[in-house]
Amino acid sequence: MTRRVSACTLGCKVNQYDTEAMLEAFEREGYESVAFPADADVYIINTCTVTGTGDQKSRKLLRRIAREHPNSAIVAAGCLAQRDAEALLQMENVRLVIGVQRRAQVVFLLEQALLEGGKINAVSPLPGAGFEHLFVSRHEGKTRATMKIQEGCDRYCAYCIIPSVRGPVRSMPLADVAKEAKRLAESGYREIVVTGIHLGSYGRGTDARLMDAIQAVHDAPGVMRVRLGSLEPMTVTEEFARRLSQMPGLMRQFHLSLQSGSQSVLERMRRRYTPEEYMAALLRLRDVMPDCAVTTDVIAGFPGETEEEFQETCAFLQKAELARIHAFPYSRRSGTLADKMPDQVCESVKKQRTAKILEIGNKLECAFVQKMIGTQCSVLFEEKVGDNLSEGYSGQYVRVRANGRPGEICNVQILRTEGALALGEVIDQEVK
Ligand code: SF4
Numbered sequence: 035m036t037r038r039v040s041a042c043t044l045g046c047k048v049n050q051y052d053t054e055a056m057l058e059a060f061e062r063e064g065y066e067s068v069a070f071p072a073d074a075d076v077y078i079i080n081t082c083t084v085t086g087t088g089d090q091k092s093r094k095l096l097r098r099i100a101r102e103h104p105n106s107a108i109v110a111a112g113c114l115a116q117r118d119a120e121a122l123l124q125m126e127n128v129r130l131v132i133g134v135q136r137r138a139q140v141v142f143l144l145e146q147a148l149l150e151g152g153k154i155n156a157v158s159p160l161p162g163a164g165f166e167h168l169f170v171s172r173h174e175g176k177t178r179a180t181m182k183i184q185e186g187c188d189r190y191c192a193y194c195i196i197p198s199v200r201g202p203v204r205s206m207p208l209a210d211v212a213k214e215a216k217r218l219a220e221s222g223y224r225e226i227v228v229t230g231i232h233l234g235s236y237g238r239g240t241d242a243r244l245m246d247a248i249q250a251v252h253d254a255p256g257v258m259r260v261r262l263g264s265l266e267p268m269t270v271t272e273e274f275a276r277r278l279s280q281m282p283g284l285m286r287q288f289h290l291s292l293q294s295g296s297q298s299v300l301e302r303m304r305r306r307y308t309p310e311e312y313m314a315a316l317l318r319l320r321d322v323m324p325d326c327a328v329t330t331d332v333i334a335g336f337p338g339e340t341e342e343e344f345q346e347t348c349a350f351l352q353k354a355e356l357a358r359i360h361a362f363p364y365s366r367r368s369g370t371l372a373d374k375m376p377d378q379v380c381e382s383v384k385k386q387r388t389a390k391i392l393e394i395g396n397k398l399e400c401a402f403v404q405k406m407i408g409t410q411c412s413v414l415f416e417e418k419v420g421d422n423l424s425e426g427y428s429g430q431y432v433r434v435r436a437n438g439r440p441g442e443i444c445n446v447q448i449l450r451t452e453g454a455l456a457l458g459e460v461i462d463q464e465v466k
Contacts, residue, residue, distance in 0.1 A: 039065040040074035044092055045082030047229050047263065049112055051182045053080040055168030056111065056140045063141045071099065076107050076144065081114035081122075083195055085365035089114055093125075100126035109144055111137065113199040117369075119157040133157035134185075134200055137168055160186075160201030167206060171221055177416050177426070177441060178261075179223035183211055183247050184230025191293075192304045192371040193333065193364060196231060203235040208242040212250040219256030224414050224443060225285075226251055229263030244269065245277055252281045258443060259414060261285040261431070264331075267292075267307045267315035279322035286326035287357070287431040288319055293333050295350025296343040303336060304371065309350050316354060325409075327357035327402060327430035332391050335364040335384030337375035344387055351394050357402040357430065359395030363388045399454045403432050406448040406456050412464060413446045415439060425455075432456050438463075 039060040043053040056078050057067050068074050077099050082088035092114045099108055107129040110122040116133035123131045129147045132140060135158045147154040165185055183206045187197045206214070218226055228251055230236060236244040252260050260283055267290055278284055294300050295309050307315075316328050332347065351359060363384035366373050379387075406428075415426035415438040425435045428446075436458045438444045448458040 036066045038068045038074040039076040040068045040070045041078035042070045043080040049080050051180045054170040078109045081112035083114040116199045119155050131155050163201045165204040178225040179218045180227045184236045187232035195367040200231050203238045205236050211247045215251040215254035225259035227261045234266045234269035264289045267312045270315035275318040285429040289329045292330040295347035329358040331360045334387035335379035338377040358399045361388045361391035403451045414443050
């Protein structure tokens with residue numbers, strides 16, 4: 035009887051990548067993957083702890099699976115597992131807690147726990163952790179592949195728990211980056227998303243730097259489109275922007291994390307740039323790639339954030355004319371500096387401010403998409419949405435609907451927009 039495995043991921047792209055790698059490890063050992071939450075013998079729950087909501091959702095999901103599948107074995111992985119291993123190990127049906135390391139051994143460790151009729155806490159201490167090169171050959175949808183080249187962070191921004199659950203900075207060796215990109219292109223992926231926990235730290239302690247890794251992915255045989263994960267403003271020097279602009283296959287969309295547009299809030303957050311330095315980095319990108327889209331994240335309601343500081347952020351966002359803004363209410367995390375700060379902002383104010391930033395973001399995004407009318411852009415189609423109609427993303431990561439087919443990369447003439455959706459017609463096919 036073939037054993038079945040199913041998985042669910044909470045949190046970021048890096049967690050999704052790690053889940054895929056664990057699923058494939060089970061498949062290599064003869065397990066059959068089934069869609070979550072179908073009946074299975076083993077469930078992998080890859081947890082998140084970046085916000086209080088992440089914690090709650092992770093624990094709730096673990097309880098639900100144990101309740102709905104009482105005969106199954108659960109693997110609790112990821113950041114909450116790394117942070118609170120013993121508590122998760124006590125939960126019903128959890129037979130293995132694995133955290134953010136040793137995922138390549140997940141099958142061996144689980145089968146050992148089952149053989150011994152017990153539970154295993156396989157969470158290892160983070161100091162001294164190496165880069166665990168996990169192989170993923172299947173990515174959701176057959177068009178875009180995520181490639182994790184960096185792990186960990188040592189920035190310790192005041193609100194962030196990630197450094198204490200993902201550990202020190204470590205990177206995929208540069209030679210492996212080129213090999214992995216070639217392998218993904220040979221597997222038929224049209225676009226590679228280069229990601230990590232803190233990409234800007236790529237290569238720390240080695241001769242390689244992030245630009246070398248980006249160039250290696252871009253130049254790997256068969257790679258058509260490269261997209262970058264989150265960047266910090268200080269990574270974007272003039273030289274960095276110039277090198278990016280010389281890569282025709284690099285998508286003109288940059289997620290430049292802001293968090294606040296107020297100098298005093300950035301200082302309390304222990305972010306390592308000022309609003310002026312952020313704007314300078316943004317303008318460096320626009321100078322050499324005028325049509326690029328810069329997107330960002332903002333935290334609303336950081337401890338002590340006054341109405342005046344909040345208005346500074348709103349004004350900054352308008353001035354920066356960003357293409358998309360993800361906004362989050364500040365989430366208190368024990369173990370972070372901000373957790374102990376005075377003047378915590380109340381939930382209702384956080385909610386109001388988050389809504390206000392999203393409102394600004396929606397207007398800016400629609401304005402950005404509107405500017406595309408009458409222009410052409412290259413679109414990687416992903417999803418059929420009607421007769422002779424598909425949707426996909428342009429280089430600037432704008433959703434486009436036109437008469438292309440999933441998997442094709444086409445030049446599209448943009449004719450009109452519906453909110454943040456651009457509509458157009460295919461001019462020619464770049465790649466079938
Ligand atoms: S850079 Fe700051 S926000 Fe980003 S993962 Fe590191 S500590 Fe967290």
